Amino acid sequence: MTELLLSFQKRLEYFRISKLIILLVFVIIFALEETRELLISSSQDAYIAVTSFVGATLLVFYTLEKKNFNIPEYIKKNSKLEIPICALLGVIPGCGGAIMVMSMYTRGIVSFSSVLATLISTMGDAAFILIASKPQAALIILPITLIIGIVTGYISLPFSDKIAPSIIPKKNSNIILPTNKIPTIFYKIWLYLLIPAVILGLINAFNLSFEIPLFGYDLIGIFAFIAAMSCLIMWVFNPLTDIQMAAVHENSLRKTVDTTCFVSVWVITAFLCFELINLFTQGRMFEYLLFFGPFIPLMAILIGFIPGCGPQIMITSMFVSGQIPMAAQIGNSISNDGDALFPALAISARVAILATLYSAVPAIIVAYLWYYLV
Numbered sequence: 001m002t003e004l005l006l007s008f009q010k011r012l013e014y015f016r017i018s019k020l021i022i023l024l025v026f027v028i029i030f031a032l033e034e035t036r037e038l039l040i041s042s043s044q045d046a047y048i049a050v051t052s053f054v055g056a057t058l059l060v061f062y063t064l065e066k067k068n069f070n071i072p073e074y075i076k077k078n079s080k081l082e083i084p085i086c087a088l089l090g091v092i093p094g095c096g097g098a099i100m101v102m103s104m105y106t107r108g109i110v111s112f113s114s115v116l117a118t119l120i121s122t123m124g125d126a127a128f129i130l131i132a133s134k135p136q137a138a139l140i141i142l143p144i145t146l147i148i149g150i151v152t153g154y155i156s157l158p159f160s161d162k163i164a165p166s167i168i169p170k171k172n173s174n175i176i177l178p179t180n181k182i183p184t185i186f187y188k189i190w191l192y193l194l195i196p197a198v199i200l201g202l203i204n205a206f207n208l209s210f211e212i213p214l215f216g217y218d219l220i221g222i223f224a225f226i227a228a229m230s231c232l233i234m235w236v237f238n239p240l241t242d243i244q245m246a247a248v249h250e251n252s253l254r255k256t257v258d259t260t261c262f263v264s265v266w267v268i269t270a271f272l273c274f275e276l277i278n279l280f281t282q283g284r285m286f287e288y289l290l291f292f293g294p295f296i297p298l299m300a301i302l303i304g305f306i307p308g309c310g311p312q313i314m315i316t317s318m319f320v321s322g323q324i325p326m327a328a329q330i331g332n333s334i335s336n337d338g339d340a341l342f343p344a345l346a347i348s349a350r351v352a353i354l355a356t357l358y359s360a361v362p363a364i365i366v367a368y369l370w371y372y373l374v
Contacts, residue, residue, distance in 0.1 A: 019236050022265065026232065029272070038279065042271035043228035044221055050267045050317070051231060052201035053132030055194045055260040061093060062255050071100065072109050082110055083117045083153040090118035091146045093127035094259070095309065095338045112355070117153030120359050121145045124338025125263050125309040126316040130329075133320040137329070145333050148362045156358070180238055180254070187257045190234065193227050200224070231264035266310045270317035297367040300328035304335030304363065305356055312336040327374075331367030335359050 029035045071089070075082055089097030101118040104110045123130065123145065130138045200220065203209070212219040238258055292299070303311050312332060319329040337356060 016239075022269070023232070023236050035276065035279075038275040039272060040221075040225050042275055043268050044224035046264060046268040046271050047197065047224045047228040047231070048200045048204050050129055050133060050320075051228065051260060051264040052194065052197035054128045054263050055191075055256060056198050057093070057128050057132055058260055059191075059194075059256045072104055075104070075109060083114050083157070084150050086110055086114035087117040087121040087146055087149040087153060090121035090149060091123075091127075091142055093123070093125070093131060095122070095124045098122040098124070098338060111157070113153045113157040116156055116355055116358055117149040119149075119337045119355050120152055120334050120362060121149030122336075122338055123316075123333045124312055124336065125259065126312040126333075126336070126338075128263065129267065129313060129316045129320060137319075137326065141326075141330055141333055144330060144366065148334055148366055152359075152362050180240055180258075182234060182237060184253075186234065187253050190230060190257050190261075191253065193223075193230075196223070197227060228264065228268060231261040232268070234258070235261040235265050263309075263313055266313040267317050270314040271321070273314070274318065274321065274323060294368075294371065296324055297328040297331045297371055298364070300324060300332040301335045301360060301363045301367060304332045304337075305360070307337065309338045312338065325371065327367045327371035330370055331363045334363035334366060 026039065029039045071085075075085055078085070086101045089101050091097075098118050101110060101115060105112070105115045123142070127138070127142065130141065211221070234257065238261070240258065300315050303315055306312075315324070315332045315336075316329065318324045319326065335356075337359070
């Protein structure tokens, strides 16, 4: 219990420091005249093209999530379907389903093979971006991760005890979560702003654009930038970590806003990184990416090893904007575990690392088959 508490406290401290660093970097970029416009345009594009749809999608998913049933009991009664059920929980956008499976594994309800199937099939919060921005690609990638997850789970089943011995379930520790003191009124205002954002997002999706000029300024651009910065501010002042947002909240309103703000910050970061690299390479970024050629999917797979949804959101954002090929996105989708890896790392680092390394095998096979044959 003491080790788990220390792990929780370290992660919470790391999360607070990382928030302050990102905020400081954004302030510096805005203060510099050479990069200010890049931050403004990246924030506007991210909010209209991604945040609007992610927020609307999350609201639907989290509202439906309230009508769930007792999944652990259902799995116990249908043990032969354990792997497909867990893989289906993993492929659900967000990290809630995968975190649920990890919780059941620590309580001895499901096997390591089911965990493997879940981690392979999950894309975490990055799935929301894929569904919102490229639904046609989502209809290909999500079924692929689901099928590969189920197949890998069944292949590993005979060796489950050998490749990862069952861990001893631990009692829940008395961890007191930090209190989110942001008033509910701010959440309601943020949600009201989502209505015009979705309308603007739909207009943008059809490659249409218009401006509402006022005293030489574009009101739509001002609205999008202020709304994007509200995502940054609400994320910075929210003491909950991303995994707590996914697993703790019962309030659909707060859960929707908190998770969308977290996703938005990483999307803005991804868009901004692209613009900065493009600036420093004098518009030759894609030429340099082509130089890596066949190694791009491998790089995306390796980034998938990083715990958390942030880096994976950046990869998906790069795919959506056409910076990396679909093979790289497929490889990352299979290898990344999102936030579901954190509970495993806290309880058994060995099991977590093994699960991640095993997921690299199907990720490399499928990604490079797609890269060379499709």
